[in-house]
Every structure is written in C-alpha cells, then in structure tokens.
Amino acid sequence: MRTSLIVFFSLLLSVAAFGGGSSFIDLDGDGFDDNIIDTDNNGIPDEFQSKVKEVKSTGSFSFSPSSLVSSDNTTSVSLTLSESFSLLKFKCRSISKCRSNFESEFTTGLNVSSSGSSGCAGGVCF
Amino acid sequence: MKKILIILLLLTAQSFAGSFYNIEFNLNSVNTDNLFNDSTNAKDFYSSIRSTANIYPIKNSELNVFAEYTNYGKNPNLSNITYGSGLTFLPLSDSSNFSLLLTGSFQKYSYKEALTTNSTEFVKQDISALAGFGYDVSKSIHLRTGVSWKSTGYASDDVPDKKLTEIFSGLNFTIFGSNSIDIESGYTYEKYNYLPEFKPLMFIVGTDTIYTDPMIYAINTDEDAYGNQKDADLNAFYFSTRFSRPLGKKTGLSLIYYYRDFNDIKDSTLVLGYSTGYLSPWVSSYDGFSIQGKIKTYLIPKTITTFGYGYWDKNHLRVVERHDGIVSTVNTQDRADSMRKLFLTIQFPIVLPSGRFVEPVLNVEFTNNNSTVDVYNYDDFTVSTGLTFRL
Numbered sequence: 001m002r003t004s005l006i007v008f009f010s011l012l013l014s015v016a017a018f019g020g021g022s023s024f025i026d027l028d029g030d031g032f033d034d035n036i037i038d039t040d041n042n043g044i045p046d047e048f049q050s051k052v053k054e055v056k057s058t059g060s061f062s063f064s065p066s067s068l069v070s071s072d073n074t075t076s077v078s079l080t081l082s083e084s085f086s087l088l089k090f091k092c093r094s095i096s097k098c099r100s101n102f103e104s105e106f107t108t109g110l111n112v113s114s115s116g117s118s119g120c121a122g123g124v125c126f
Numbered sequence: 127m128k129k130i131l132i133i134l135l136l137l138t139a140q141s142f143a144g145s146f147y148n149i150e151f152n153l154n155s156v157n158t159d160n161l162f163n164d165s166t167n168a169k170d171f172y173s174s175i176r177s178t179a180n181i182y183p184i185k186n187s188e189l190n191v192f193a194e195y196t197n198y199g200k201n202p203n204l205s206n207i208t209y210g211s212g213l214t215f216l217p218l219s220d221s222s223n224f225s226l227l228l229t230g231s232f233q234k235y236s237y238k239e240a241l242t243t244n245s246t247e248f249v250k251q252d253i254s255a256l257a258g259f260g261y262d263v264s265k266s267i268h269l270r271t272g273v274s275w276k277s278t279g280y281a282s283d284d285v286p287d288k289k290l291t292e293i294f295s296g297l298n299f300t301i302f303g304s305n306s307i308d309i310e311s312g313y314t315y316e317k318y319n320y321l322p323e324f325k326p327l328m329f330i331v332g333t334d335t336i337y338t339d340p341m342i343y344a345i346n347t348d349e350d351a352y353g354n355q356k357d358a359d360l361n362a363f364y365f366s367t368r369f370s371r372p373l374g375k376k377t378g379l380s381l382i383y384y385y386r387d388f389n390d391i392k393d394s395t396l397v398l399g400y401s402t403g404y405l406s407p408w409v410s411s412y413d414g415f416s417i418q419g420k421i422k423t424y425l426i427p428k429t430i431t432t433f434g435y436g437y438w439d440k441n442h443l444r445v446v447e448r449h450d451g452i453v454s455t456v457n458t459q460d461r462a463d464s465m466r467k468l469f470l471t472i473q474f475p476i477v478l479p480s481g482r483f484v485e486p487v488l489n490v491e492f493t494n495n496n497s498t499v500d501v502y503n504y505d506d507f508t509v510s511t512g513l514t515f516r517l
Contacts, residue, residue, distance in 0.1 A: 003246050008271075021422075021509060023265050023266070024266065024299070024300045024303065024304040024306065025265065025266060025268070025306070026304075026308075026370050026371075026378075027268065027297070027298055027308070028305035028381070029308060030370065030378045030420075030422045031370045031371055031372055031378020031421075032422070033304070033372075034376045040478075041483075042475040042483065043473065043475045043485075044430060044475060045429055046403070048424040049428070071469050075390045079185075080145040080182075081145060081146045081182035081184065081307050082145060082147070082148055082180070084185035084186070085182050085185055085186060085188050086189070087351050088213075088220050089188075089216060090219075091216075091220050091260075092225045092227040092258065092260065093243070093270075093297070094258075094260055094298060095225060095227050095256060095258025095259060095260045095270045096227055096229075096272075097256070098274060098292055098294035098310065098312055099294070099310050099364070099366045099384070100314050101293050101434070102296065102384045102386065102416045102438060103203060
C-alpha cells in the first residue's frame with residue numbers, strides 16, 4: 001500500500017515536473033490561481049468585478065502582489081514598507097502554519113472563537 | 127492646545143497609515159444554541175471587539191499588537207480580555223527561490239471571573255514560535271518544511287500546562303493544467319507539565335466513610351491507571367492531502383483528507399472528561415481521520431461565498447465521566463465521536479475611495495456530533511456576523 005502510494009505520487013510529480021510547466025499554483029487551497037490579479041486587494045479578483053476603482057494603496061493584510069510584479073518577477077513600482085512586507089508574506093504563505101490541526105482549513109470568515117471540537121468552549125480554549 | 131496636538135497627531139498618523147503601519151478593527155457577534163458543544167445545549171449570545179495594529183519598521187519585518195474583549199450574555203464569567211503581540215521576520219528576497227519565515231508571539235487571556243474575584247480558573251498565556259522554510263523547485267512544484275513550538279501556561283493548578291512541538295514537511299504541485307495537489311505530514315510532541323490530580327469527594331454516614339467517586343479515588347492511587355501517560359507525553363503522526371482546482375471560471379473546489387495517529391497510547395490511559403471538570407482540557411486530543419470539502423465562489427456579484435461539509439472520525443483518550451447526583455458513580459468509557467459539520471460564509475468586501483477597507487461577514491454553521499459517551503451527543507446551530515474595518 002505504502003509503496004503504491006509512493007509510486008503514484010512520484011508519477012504525479014514527474015508529470016508536474018516535465019508536463020509542460022503550468023503556471024497555475026494554489027498554495028492556499030481555495031481552488032483559484034494564487035497569482036490572479038486583485039488590484040484593490042478586496043479578495044475579489046479584478047476579472048470578476050465590473051469595475052475596479054483606482055484607490056489609495058493601504059498595504060492591506062490580504063495582499064495580492066500580482067499587480068505590483070512584472071513578468072520577470074521583480075517589483076515594478078515603488079512600494080511602501082507594509083506593501084513590501086505583504087509581498088514577502090505572500091511568498092511565505094505556505095510556510096506560515098502547518099496542518100496538524102484537523103480543523104485548520106475548515107474555518108469561516110470570522111475572527112471569533114471556534115467550537116468545542118477544536119478545544120474551545122465559547123472563549124475558553126485549551 | 128491639547129486638542130490641537132491630538133488633531134495633529136491623528137493627522138500625522140493618518141498620513142503614515144499604510145506605509146509603516148496599519149490598523150484593523152473587528153466587531154463580531156455570535157448566537158449559538160450550544161455554547162459548550164455538549165448535551166446540555168446551553169444557548170448563549172456573545173460579542174467581541176478586537177483591534178490590531180501592525181507596524182513595519184523595515185520592509186521584511188512586522189510587529190503586531192492586539193487587544194480583544196469578548197462579552198457573554200448568559201455566561202458572564204466567561205467574558206474575557208485577550209491581548210498579545212507578535213513579531214514576524216522574512217529575511218529572504220521575494221526574487222529568491224527560497225523563502226524563510228521566522229515568527230514568535232505572545233497572548234494572554236484574562237477572564238471576568240478572574241478579574242473580579244481573583245479566581246484564576248481559566249487565565250492562561252500562550253507563547254509560540256514558528257520557523258518555516260520553502261523552496262520553489264519550479265513554477266508548479268513547491269517544497270516546504272518547518273518547526274513550531276507553543277507553550278500554554280494556566281494560572282490554575284487544576285489545568286495542566288503544556289508544551290507542543292511540531293515538525294512538518296510538505297509538497298505542492300500542479301498537474302494537467304490547474305489541478306493542485308498538496309501533501310503534508312508531520313509529527314507532534316505534546317508535553318504536559320503534570321496531570322491533574324483526581325480528588326475524590328467523601329462524606330461520612332455513621333461510622334462509614336463513603337467516597338462518592340470510587341473509581342476516581344482508585345485512579346488516584348493506582349499508578350497503572352495512567353499507563354504511560356504518567357509522564358504526560360502525547361506523540362502523534364499526521365498526514366494530510368489536499369486536492370483543489372477551479373470549477374468553471376468563478377468557483378473553486380477544495381477536498382482535504384486528514385489522518386492522525388497517537389503512537390504512545392495504551393488501553394489503560396485515562397483522562398478526566400467533561401463531567402468531572404466542567405471543561406475537559408483533553409477535548410482537542412484525539413486521533414482518527416477527517417474528510418472535508420469546500421467550495422468558494424464569486425458567482426454572486428461583489429461577494430465571496432464559501433460553503434463546505436466536513437466529517438470527523440475521532441478517537442479520544444479514554445475518559446472518566448461522573449454521573450449526576452451528589453452520591454455519584456463514575457465510569458470510564460472509550461470515547462469515539464463522529465462529527466459532521468456544514469457551514470456557509472458570505473463576505474461583502476468594500477473598498478472605499480479613500481482606500482479604507484470594510485467587510486461585513488455572515489456565517490451560518492451546523493454541527494452534529496455522535497459519541498459513545500452520552501454527554502457528547504449534541505447538535506449545534508450557530509449564526510455569526512462580523513464587521514472588519516481597516517485603516
């Protein structure tokens with residue numbers, strides 16, 4: 001069983017390595033390409049909005065750097081300190097936490113205490 | 127004069143907002159019909175306000191501080207103030223194939239009961255650190271590894287302090303267009319400073335001394351009852367794999383499988399359950415597997431909609447439960463739970479012309495849990511709303 005799994009994933013990896021070099025990458029696991037452009041950083045990609053307004057950059061927390069990076073992967077505009085940090089943080093998105101918690105990716109959009117199944121009861125968490 | 131100074135300070139702060147610092151406010155309210163997730167079905171309404179400041183002294187560092195107050199309607203003793211800070215350092219350039227993240231944080235939880243009566247029942251503090259390292263093998267293959275450490279200390283002697291160390295490694299790659307596969311495995315080592323003492327209640331009837339909880343008393347005097355949990359260590363291996371891909375243009379699918387296995391548990395291992403200690407610190411200690419599916423979609427204009435279903439098959443540590451009544455009996459049971467959870471979240475992100483960000487959020491969640499121990503048979507329906515405001 002273990003050998004079969006290793007062979008299976010090795011084959012998949014070989015396809016990924018030599019299969020044409022897809023640029024699609026989904027490290028956050030939402031099913032969308034992480035490099036999709038979101039100019040105003042509101043979480044909705046530009047192509048799904050009727051009109052994206054030119055807004056003052058705020059270096060927001062959920063930062064999509066695509067609009068600030070040229071094709072050769074170098075920054076193309078002058079960035080503030082918070083924007084520069086957000087760009088680096090975006091690159092580190094897959095190493096900022098591990099998945100040892102069964103419920104780490106079954107989260108909601110709210111920043112509130114979770115249920116008892118994760119070791120919490122209301123605000124009392126163990 | 128003082129007002130002018132304050133106004134000048136605010137204007138100065140505003141002019142720098144977004145450059146070397148930013149501030150976020152969160153307002154949340156939760157209406158649940160089962161606060162403790164057990165068969166008591168305790169309803170409650172609680173709300174919280176949180177403010178976070180992120181400061182960027184240099185481009186690869188972030189210092190954050192936060193404070194949060196949560197108020198409980200029907201269980202005011204659970205109302206609490208939480209505050210903390212953290213530092214993140216990202217030393218490598220964004221043009222490098224390597225990525226390195228170093229972060230540490232501190233959080234303290236103070237409860238209303240503790241603030242007003244000097245009780246320390248739930249007061250605790252967390253100190254945590256994480257080092258993560260990543261490498262981009264190619265555009266579509268990414269490797270990662272890391273180690274994290276967390277120390278949780280309780281002011282109360284009734285709850286054991288613990289230290290958790292985790293090491294993990296993962297691989298993410300894309301095949302056949304836009305099919306993303308992410309594999310991660312790791313090892314966790316949890317060290318408890320001590321195990322809680324089982325203190326039997328007793329009363330005297332005539333010339334007899336009767337222990338209300340004979341089994342607990344027995345546990346207290348029988349070293350074998352703890353098995354190898356006497357040294358209060360828990361070791362576990364976990365494995366997780368995730369498949370994700372777009373479904374059409376505006377929808378994304380994510381399927382996740384988890385497996386976790388304790389590798390040092392004996393049949394004789396026993397811990398206190400809910401009914402012996404109000405809240406069991408062992409509720410998050412389990413092994414088993416979970417399957418989860420999640421859909422994220424932009425089909426509704428100007429909104430982000432996420433919904434999902436998850437199933438968890440959990441084998442908890444064998445628990446000691448006390449039956450109701452003053453003269454209670456105690457039994458020890460194998461606790462195995464199967465939990466199902468459905469959730470729906472709708473976010474309405476709004477970017478104002480000034481660049482400020484406002485986001486109302488609505489979340490609905492239903493949980494069904496079946497357990498071999500009656501007290502853990504429950505349903506829960508929770509409705510939550512939130513509002514985020516970023517300067």
